[in-house]
Amino acid sequence: MKRLILWAVAALVALPAAAQTQEAFPSYVQVYGRAEKEITPDEFYLQIIINERDSKGKISVESQQRDMIAALKRLNVDIDKQLKVANLSSEFFKKKSSVATAKYQLQLGSSAEVARVWQALDDLGISNVSILKVSHSKIDQLKEEVRVEAIRNARKNAATLAEAIGQQVGRCFYIYDSNSNVVPAVYDNRVLMRSAKDVATGEMQFEEEAPLEFKTLRLEYGVQAKFVLE
Numbered sequence: 001m002k003r004l005i006l007w008a009v010a011a012l013v014a015l016p017a018a019a020q021t022q023e024a025f026p027s028y029v030q031v032y033g034r035a036e037k038e039i040t041p042d043e044f045y046l047q048i049i050i051n052e053r054d055s056k057g058k059i060s061v062e063s064q065q066r067d068m069i070a071a072l073k074r075l076n077v078d079i080d081k082q083l084k085v086a087n088l089s090s091e092f093f094k095k096k097s098s099v100a101t102a103k104y105q106l107q108l109g110s111s112a113e114v115a116r117v118w119q120a121l122d123d124l125g126i127s128n129v130s131i132l133k134v135s136h137s138k139i140d141q142l143k144e145e146v147r148v149e150a151i152r153n154a155r156k157n158a159a160t161l162a163e164a165i166g167q168q169v170g171r172c173f174y175i176y177d178s179n180s181n182v183v184p185a186v187y188d189n190r191v192l193m194r195s196a197k198d199v200a201t202g203e204m205q206f207e208e209e210a211p212l213e214f215k216t217l218r219l220e221y222g223v224q225a226k227f228v229l230e
Contacts, residue, residue, distance in 0.1 A: 027229040029161050029169070033154025034223075035146045038216040041134035044114050047086070048104040048121065049128040061100040064126060071120040072106075075113070082107045105132065136217060146221045151175065154225040162229055170228035178222050 050064045069079055077083065087103040108114055114131075121129055136142060158169045 027167075028173070028226050029158050029229055030174075030224065030226045031154050031157040031161065032222060032224050033150045033152070033157060034221070035149035035153055036218060036220045037142060037146050037149075038218050039136050039142055040216055042109055042137055043135040044108045044111065045132040045134070046106045046108065046114065046117070047130050047132045048106055048126065050102040050104075050126055051128065052100055059125070061102050064124065065102060067124050068104075068121065068126060071124060072117065075116055075120060077106070077108075077113075077117070134215075134217065143219055143221070146219045147177075147223075150221040150223045151225065154223055155227065158225070158227040162227075167229045170230040172225050172227050174224075174226035176224040178224075 048068070050061050050068065052059070052061055069083075072079060072083065084105045085102070086105045087101070106117070108117060118129055121127070155169065155172070162169045
């Protein structure tokens with residue numbers, strides 16, 4: 001019995017609030033706004049793995065490291081800023097023999113650099129190179145631009161619907177802001193690196209700015225909004 005009384009009281013309290021909301025906005029339109037943008041990446045993250053097994057133990061990891069760093073410097077790569085050690089380990093086998101492995105992450109600024117670096121490493125016998133990810137140096141700014149465009153598109157959609165019934169869109173009183181989303185570009189590293197080799201050896205012709213066909217990144221954003229109808 002007490003529960004019924006409490007429910008009744010709660011309903012009576014809620015009714016005036018609902019009535020006030022309905023009175024404040026007797027007529028409104030609810031819409032969805034969406035925006036997207038494709039951008040060309042300008043940050044390329046490579047994974048480089050140096051392993052004595054690749055040279056059948058003839059060249060030490062330390063020697064390959066020195067050769068790699070020298071080759072990168074010749075290509076004007078800033079070693080201190082662009083090259084990071086990701087992992088360094090040793091596996092010990094029978095008769096005190098060991099195989100050392102060094103893993104690096106290298107950041108580059110263009111697809112042309114990727115092609116040149118890959119060829120230089122391949123010439124040194126370092127072939128275990130792959131694309132970790134691609135991004136853009138102004139990714140946060142671009143996300144905000146797409147986000148703003150999404151809410152603008154929501155208002156345009158509301159205006160179109162309002163015009164169809166002879167009304168106008170008033171102020172917005174509700175926005176549901178969903179998370180922005182970066183659609184990742186997935187690469188087949190084997191195909192990509194073969195393309196890099198073709199570019200570096202001159203077997204394929206590309207523009208200097210984009211010698212490899214890297215996929216664009218797509219930013220997507222969506223918002224829900226409610227506008228008063230006047």
